[in-house]
Amino acid sequence: MDTQRLHIAIQKSGRLAERSLELIRAAGYRLNKSAGELSYSVENAPIDLWCVRDDDIPTFVADGVADLGIVGRNVLAERESAGRDGLAEVMPLGFGRCKLCIAAPEGFSYDGPGALRGARIATTYPNLLSRFLKEQGVEAEIVTMRGAVEVAPRLKLADFICDLVSTGATLESNGLAVLDTILQSEAVLVRNARTLASDLAHVADSMIARFRGVVASQDAKYVMMNAPSAALPRISEILPGAGAPTVMPLAGREGWVAVHAVCQESVFWETLEALKAVGATAILVLSIEKMM
Known part of the structure; x- marks a missing residue:
């Protein structure tokens, strides 16, 4: 790893991947893709981008393999809810907005979190869900899944689900409706808690300032x-x-x-x-x- 260059971890695929690249280009950085398409180098600054799995970005940044990362706040919050530190949120980036919600089959009468007591809830965010239930004083069984959470009620694996919602189309197609919101999320820039060398700190500060300018001008x-x-x-x-x-x-x-x-x-x-x-x-x- 070239210690003279700033390293940034971004999604290699998924809802934040292309928007992350658009942000970096809009900030004036010219990108060259590697032959394996797993990294980019910046022509006009000492910066490299690494394209990795979404869930791995916090680990890359916290362990110092990458200096900065672009990830959903939901991923960052799930990590923090598990008691893991080493990361600091630098700024929200204004894209990838969604929310982590409790949902149930349409027609369910919901009168607050107490309705979840004793139920089975399927999710890919067990730590955030556990924190929410604890804050509400509700005991429920959490069923951890790796994906396709929306099918859990139909397959009788769970009574409710806790999943990310953007347009709501996936929930609707599976006969589900939002009951409660746990977290509002969007893409955020995160950094390692350690202090960067002065040369790289200058590069990072310049990039962050450019990002702020791009984000500020989006709706302006x-x-x-x-x-x-x-x-x-x-x-x-x-x-x-x-x-x-x-x-x-x-x-x-x-x-x-x-x-x-x-x-x-x-x-x-x-x-x-x-x-x-x-x-x-x-x-x-x-x-x-x-x-x-």
């Missing part, structure tokens, strides 16, 4: 408009997630200003209609490619 919009000066307080209230806007006087139009603002949340048609209603004109909404 640059909004420009002309408006009466008197409408500025209302405009500031209407613009979603905006800090203090830039305000400039309009030449030849006394009492009017040009307003420019970066909005960190989605700008909908309703937002534009509300701005127009308070007197704004010539409203433009532009996408932001990069932000730092």
Whole structure:
């Protein structure tokens, strides 16, 4: 292993694999794939990517084989619930959002976690489920499975399941419905708890700063408009997630200003209609490619 290069562990396949590569490319890194397709080298920085199984990423990072990793918060939380440390979450990455849920056959009447008492619950996340049940003061039997958890009720292996849900289509196709949510998850960047050498620390800090810029610009919009000066307080209230806007006087139009603002949340048609209603004109909404 080249100790002069930063090593990052990512999924070799799965729901986070391609989005992780997209993030790294969007941060300005040029990738070269290895012949075996199990690693990438970065042309314009001393960085290597290792493509490994999702469940192995925390181990790679915690043991110092990799310096950073991109993994679902659900995987990280399952590890932490088992009492294993050595990892620190650096930042959420804004993709791969899902939730870990308790589900049951459709039509089940659920009045809270107490309804799980004495039941069999199938899951691939036994530590998180055990923690949830303990917090709720509920005793239940946990059936640990490696996959295909959604078929457990139909095969009479369990009464309920605890599994990741994104669109809900898999649950629906198996006649299941969500009862409760244990964890909200998304892709996160994690790092080893040890201190990096100064040269690699600089590379890691630069990458993290670029990632923050990419994530911040994902839903951000640059909004420009002309408006009466008197409408500025209302405009500031209407613009979603905006800090203090830039305000400039309009030449030849006394009492009017040009307003420019970066909005960190989605700008909908309703937002534009509300701005127009308070007197704004010539409203433009532009996408932001990069932000730092």
